[in-house]
Amino acid sequence: MNVLLPLAALFPLALFALSAFSPWVRQRLARLLWLAPLPGLVAALFAIDGAVTLPGPLGLALDFPGAMLLGAAALIWLAAGIAAPAFWREKLETLPYQSWWLLTMTGSLAVFMAANLVTFYLTFSLVSLAGYGLVTRDGGAAAFRAGRVYFTLAVVGEAFLLTAFVLLAVGTPSGSMAIPDVVAALPASPSRDAALVFLILGLGSKMGLVPLHVWMPPTYSAAPFPAAAVLSGAAVKAGVIGLVRFLPFSAALPGWGEALAMVGFVSAFFGVAVGLTQRNPKAVLAYSSISQMGFIAAVAGMALAAGRLAAPSELAFYALHHVFAKGGLFLALAAIATTGPRHLRPILWPAIVVALGIAGLPLTGGALAKLAVKDALGSGLAGTLGSLSAAASTILMLHFITRARTIAASDDRAEAPLAIRGAWWIAAAAALLLPWLLFPSVAGSIGKVLEVKAIFDLAWPMVLGGVAFLGWSRLSRRPELPPGDVLIVLRPAATSVRGLTDRIARAEAWITTWPVAGTLLLLLAIGFAGAMVAAR
Template sequence: MAGLSASDLMLLAAVLVPLVLALAAIKPFVRRRVDVLLLVAPLPGLLAAVAVPLGQSVLVVPSPFRLTFALDLPGAVLLGGAALLWLAAGAYAVCYLRSDPARGAFSVWWLLTLAGSFAVFLVADVASFYLAYALVSFSAFGLATHDDTVAARRAGRVYLALTVFGEALLIAAFVMLAASVTEPNPLIRDAVAGLPASPWRGAILALLLVGFGMKMGLFPLHVWMPLAHAVAPVPGSAVLSGIVVKAGLIGLIRFLPAGTPWFDWGAGLLAAGLFTAFYGVAIGLTQRHPKRVLAYSTVSQMGVVAAVLGVGLKTGDATVPVLAAFYGFNHMLLKGAMFLTVGVAAACPRRRLVPVLVVAAVLGLSLAGLPFTGGALAKFAVKEPVGDGLAGLLLALSAVGTTVLMARYVLLLADVGAGATATGGSVAPGLRVPWAVLSAAAVGLPFALFTAVTGTSLALLFSLDTLIKGLWPVALGLGVAALIYQKPPKFVEVPAGDILVAAAPLARLYQHVRDGAVLLDTLLRRWSTAALALVLLALVLGYVMAGVAFPPHSAP
């Protein structure tokens, strides 16, 4: 492509390479090389995140259609983390699905989801963002339903219904947002710049928050997460929880106005995020499988990120989106590694389970913010804009809940390992190596990025005051966990999807309404009934038109 620089080509390759591989994998002879496909596809994205200068943009298709790729700091952080997770989870999937007869079909969905997830971090115009967002959303359906069990099909139906609902809200928001700009397909930054002057700004913000909040799993739109994450294959769960939910995060980062305070909307998002953070912990503690615990943990952590974005929207702090992206990066790697740990524990002989549980505990404590781990850096990064007031205290208490929830995860993981049927001497290298590399990256890599992303010196993290603030929630959480699990209570497990169960009577009412509508449609399709209805409709319309043409007060 003449006129394109090396940086331009790297941006394009990040999306086009996995997309072309996905299309090629439709052919059976290509699908047979699934191991090569899954390992090669993330590499252009990783290269783009590392090597392309920030601020680089390329116009691929000119106006009026316009397809623009651009790399900014939040996009680079999330793109790099996603590429690492796709690479590790892809290597893991090659071994995990080796004997699965449907692994070729899985690879097609995998590559399409990968292409869409990279695209949402890179595209800079409104229409292209919507297409990328739709690609990652609908392709993830194939990952969640791969096992084709009854539970997988139910999870797929719920996920698809909420996805369509969220997409409908977002396309309405994008149309109204673009209406304030004269260009047919504006850049996202130009469209957002016109939001304060838009007569529909309240409606636009509401649609954006609900649409993107569904993908992030904010209450009450979180129900797809525990259903889908629990039934997907382990590598599929890792990318669903680690990457797919970040499509909602980058959406809020891109489309929420930064630098201008929107007090009421910010306070609403802050409240919704805090409630979601505690709700995810509370329901997660009742779960009896580690994958469902991790799914509700993701609900909780996305609530924390939403609360931080709410503070930024409330105060007009333009630095918050970058800090939220860094928090998302940390969660991306940690949660991906923790899902892979479930598969490793299930394949691990019982006598070799202890090292796996130790790694799982370190990952869980890092998620809670244990000092000297990457999670502590993420907590520190978002604490400054939140402050030490009530919101800061509630976020600290959510870290206490996360610690207790991660203790639950490790105990359940021990049960999974104790029931493992593995008889070999060790876990297969195809599972063990990607898991170990990703776990090490999750704990240590945030140290390499912290100063570059936040502009804060690492030295501040090692002051006594900072260490105490980071340590007390984890210590308190461990103390609470020890008290609870010394004599484990009999938790009544809340079914995955929680509020869907509570809404079962509404589902029955909907079924009755639907059956009634079908019966009415059947009656109206009969010629005699339809003819009578048409005559009555004509009489009513004639009466109305006569009233309009000859109103009563027009008589002399």
């Protein structure tokens, strides 16, 4: 079954190539995009513990944490691929958008199967750079501003990650670039501290950890709903799988673990605080993602401090739920925006349950995700902060629900196309049900979910958050910030480097024309694709 691994990454690239050179395929590709992630979904189910050595420096392997995230990412790409033609048909009929979509998908799926430093870096870069096209295809000024910030932080993050990988490779006595080998050598490496600094900076940039979060709110706000669904649900998890793969959980590193946990909790509470100042529900979800990625980083930090061997599966399980919940809520917004008040209830009520599930609503998939990482946080200060972050998430999700209603279609009789509603319901069902199937493999007996103490531990933060939201909602004057927060403060400083930004803008205009961008991304992908063809 190892052939499934290269096929999972190769199939979107094959459709990309066909769309570029075959008019017949290009005319029909918009209706076929949902098929591209299917091999990835199959690989997640049937190729666990598989490995493929590819020609040259590339390699693929799939373990249980990687399979969970690969399957989740493939399913949200499938759902978004169903919704996208109905929501944004005119854009999907053009070659560039189809290509950005497929190239981003390729990196987004393949990064979960990367077996060595080279493969991880190539796939991580592909999902980051190709994602630019999903953000800017609307062509408006806001989209290009968001795209510029996204592209800049992506390049900065990749530079950090490349530096980390060089240090990891140099510190491995065997000279191996296999991920297990470099991670095993990391605790004793003389360059350990420097490698961890650049590793956390590179992965933290992708995850949106504070202060490297500034790309996320404007990007998600500007991107069309289906693109925001895959960027928030799947693409950002490239950073999470990086933490899972490269942090040496087998060796307790208390100093580094506690530092990462501190950054994570700051991001978790910062995301909620600024998210409450947003009026656009897409921006609210963006700040919620900053908060949730911060929480994941905090869990990873505490697990690193304790040397917790179960951490990779626990982190991947929590991230799996976030794939479906956050990606699904963007699809819910797509349905709400095209639905009138008369038909809103079948869309809105599942959205309320999924949104509160992110905060840990008992018996939802989110509750299982919280319980799976509870032991990693412990019962001390980190555990208390984890509970308070759940209360804070409750406030933010209630705020999201109130803002989501405001974008409903003005026509009372309007009803979202079945493709959009169906895509949302697929994601909602996955968020609510799939964690129940996987929980025993990650955290033991499902019976602990039904214990009174577990339900109480999940419920009291939500009650606290609900009471706090009532007080917040009654304030006559509430602060408002545009998406991007820190960028707004720093914007005046940009006038001192106007010449540089003008040159960057001119270069960007040249790079992002399709003949140039397509060629550059094709060069990035072609070696990867060729190696996988040979491996098959």
